[in-house]
Each structure stands twice: as structure tokens, then as C-alpha cells.
Amino acid sequence: MWNKVQETVKYLRENGFSTPDYGIILGSGLGKLVDIITVEKSIDYKEIPNFPVSTVEGHSGKLIFGTIGTKKVICLQGRFHYYEGWTMQETIFPVRVMKILGTKNLIVSNASGGVNANFKVGDIMLITDHINMMPEHPLHGKNDTRFGPRFVDMHDAYDKSMIAKMEEIAAESNVKVHKGVYMSLQGPTFETPAEYGMVRVLGADCVGMSTVPEVIVAKHMDMTCFGVSVITDLGVEGIVESVSHEEVQKAAKSAEKILSKLVAKFVTEY
Numbered sequence: 001m002w003n004k005v006q007e008t009v010k011y012l013r014e015n016g017f018s019t020p021d022y023g024i025i026l027g028s029g030l031g032k033l034v035d036i037i038t039v040e041k042s043i044d045y046k047e048i049p050n051f052p053v054s055t056v057e058g059h060s061g062k063l064i065f066g067t068i069g070t071k072k073v074i075c076l077q078g079r080f081h082y083y084e085g086w087t088m089q090e091t092i093f094p095v096r097v098m099k100i101l102g103t104k105n106l107i108v109s110n111a112s113g114g115v116n117a118n119f120k121v122g123d124i125m126l127i128t129d130h131i132n133m134m135p136e137h138p139l140h141g142k143n144d145t146r147f148g149p150r151f152v153d154m155h156d157a158y159d160k161s162m163i164a165k166m167e168e169i170a171a172e173s174n175v176k177v178h179k180g181v182y183m184s185l186q187g188p189t190f191e192t193p194a195e196y197g198m199v200r201v202l203g204a205d206c207v208g209m210s211t212v213p214e215v216i217v218a219k220h221m222d223m224t225c226f227g228v229s230v231i232t233d234l235g236v237e238g239i240v241e242s243v244s245h246e247e248v249q250k251a252a253k254s255a256e257k258i259l260s261k262l263v264a265k266f267v268t269e270y
Contacts, residue, residue: 019102028111029230127227180205196235
């Protein structure tokens with residue numbers, strides 16, 4: 001892994017990628033952020049040594065480098081999911097690359113099913129904590145101390161000062177945001193009514209199929225993390241409805257413009 005990351009970083013530096021202030025994973029709800037970035041470099045995943053290629057409809061496959069205001073950003077336009085068949089190490093590989101490039105801050109977004117009775121489709125939730133229910137851990141196996149320690153403290157996985165700043169920006173923009181706990185399951189099936197019930201009982205406010213492995217690895221490498229979920233369907237008790245990937249994408253797109261503006265302002269000011 002170390003040698004592969006070094007090879008990828010060398011390639012990116014040779015192609016104009018310098019040290020970013022922020023790494024951003026443009027999951028569902030953040031697609032419009034690309035329109036705000038002043039793009040300096042854009043490379044297809046298939047051109048980058050050792051990079052997997054996203055196979056999910058709605059997830060592009062480009063690594064983007066540019067600026068938002070005065071801040072340098074590197075963005076994954078299309079993430080990698082464990083359910084696609086990638087190993088967990090392949091799934092989190094781009095986060096390793098971001099860190100070795102010099103990135104200190106990571107922003108992640110996702111689409112999720114809301115189980116909190118106060119949520120509605122299209123709502124934005126700032127992630128305060130997570131529950132990892134993935135079948136494999138991204139740090140499983142022999143630890144390479146060049147990346148980070150064997151045992152990682154996850155008490156402050158989602159930075160409190162970042163959350164407070166985003167709350168401030170949302171209030172200034174008259175945008176209502178929630179705060180809550182995100183649970184990750186393997187997917188790719190959407191949850192059954194009983195599984196939504198389990199998510200509620202275990203203490204989460206929403207559930208999805210990504211984000212947690214990336215945040216774990218980012219914390220392994222001492223990165224500061226901020227996460228946000230777009231509520232794209234509901235599993236609230238008594239209101240569980242059928243859902244499709246197309247419906248999830250549609251709901252995520254309805255929040256894209258608002259969320260992208262919030263994140264752009266956040267990157268500029270924080």
C-alpha cells in the first residue's frame with residue numbers, strides 16, 4: 001500500500017497537483033460544488049496509477065484539483081464503495097493519497113435514509129458521530145506505522161469546531177440543518193423496515209453505505225474530518241416507503257445547490 005500510494009502521489013505531483021488545503025469526496029448532494037471550483041487539473045481515474053474506477057451511476061470518475069476562494073482543494077468526483085466489489089483497501093486508497101499529498105482536512109458527503117422522526121426528504125444532517133456496521137474494517141491486518149498508529153482514537157471523528165462553523169454558516173444563509181449519528185451498512189440493498197427499526201434502536205439518525213471507512217482511515221492519518229448527509233428517503237417508524245436509486249439521486253440533486261454553496265462558503269472561511 002505504501003509503495004502504491006507513493007507512486008500515485010508522484011504521478012499527481014508531476015501532473016500539477018500541489019498540496020491541498022482540503023480533500024473533498026463529492027458524494028451525493030455535493031455534485032454542484034464542481035461548478036464553484038476554479039479547476040486547474042482534472043484527471044480521469046483510469047489514467048491514475050493504482051486508482052480504482054467508480055462503477056455507480058451518478059458517480060463520475062475524475063480527480064479534480066483547483067481552488068475555492070484562496071483555498072486549494074482536491075476532489076473525488078465519484079467515490080468507491082465496498083459493495084461494488086472493491087476490497088476495503090481499494091475503497092480507501094484515495095484518502096491515503098490525499099493525506100500523503102499533504103491534505104490535512106477531509107470533507108465527505110453522502111445520501112442516506114433518515115430514521116429520525118424529525119427528518120424529511122431533502123434535509124441536510126451534519127454528522128456528529130458514526131456507528132460502523134461494515135463487515136470489514138479498513139484497518140484490518142498488519143498496521144503500517146508510516147500511515148498511522150495501530151490503535152486509533154475515534155472520540156472526535158467529526159471535528160466539533162467544523163460542525164459549529166457550518167452551523168453558523170447555515171444560520172447566516174437561512175438554511176435549516178440537523179445534527180446526528182450516521183450508521184454505515186454494506187449495501188447495496190436499501191434497508192428493510194425491520195433494518196430501519198434496528199438503525200433507530202441502535203442510536204443512529206440515518207443510514208448509508210459509505211463514509212465511515214474513509215473517515216476511519218483519515219483519522220488513522222491524523223486528518224480533521226467533517227461529514228454531511230443528505231436525507232434522500234425515510235425509514236421513520238410507520239412511514240417506510242419503497243425507494244429506488246433513481247429516487248435517491250433525485251432527492252440528492254434537490255439539495256445539491258444549497259449544500260454546495262454552504263460547503264464552498266465553509267471552505268473559504270474555515
